[in-house]
Amino acid sequence: MMKKLLMISLILYSASAQMSLTERGKELFMKYNCNICHAPTDDAASVGPSLETIAIHYLGNERQLMNFLRGEAKPIVDPVRFGIMKPQLYKTKHMFEEDYRALAYYLTSVHKNQ
Template sequence: MMKKLVILTMLMAAAYAQMDLTERGKQIFLKYNCNICHAPKNDAARVGPSLETIAIHYLGNERKLIDFLKGNANPIIEPQRFMIMKPQLYKTKHMFEEDYRALAYYLTSVHKNQ
C-alpha cells in the first residue's frame, strides 16, 4: 500500500510540475507580447506562425526551439519571414535556462495535451 501511495504521489507531482511549466511558459509568452503575432490556432491574419504550427514543427525537438529563441539557430518555420521576428528575439536571448524550457514546453503543449 505504501509503495502505491509513493508512486501515486510521484505521478501527481510530475503532472503538477508539467502544469506549472506550461503555466510559467504561458506567462513568459504573454509577458513578451508574443500573442500579438502568434495565435493559438492557424490564423491568416497573424504575422507569425500559430502555436499549433510551432508545436507541429518543434514537438520532440524542443532543444532546437530553445536554440532558436536564444538566437543560435535558424527558423524551421517560414524562414523567409524571419526578418519580421528577428528584432523580437532580443527579448528572449538572455532568459534563464528554466524560462527557455518553460516557454518551449508551452509552445509545444498544443499537441502534448491532445
C-alpha cells in the same frame, strides 16, 4: 503499499510540474507580447506562425526551439519570414534556463494536450 504511494506521489508531482511549466510558459509568452504575432490557431491575418504550427514542427524537438529562442539556431517554421521575428529575439536571449524550458513547453503544449 509504500511503493504505490511513492509512485502516486511521483505521478502527481510530475503532472503538477508540467502544469506549472505550461503556466509559466504562457506567462512569458504574454509578458513578451508574443501573442501579438502568434495566434493560437492558423489565421491568415497573423504575422507569425500559429502556436499550432509551432507545436507541429517543434514537438519532440524542444531543445532546438530553446536554442532558437536563445538566437543560437535557425528557425524550422517559416524561415522565409524570419526577418520579422529576428528583432524580437532580443527579448528572449537572456532568459533563465527554466524560462526557456517553460516557454518551449508552452509553445508545444497545443499538441501535448490533444
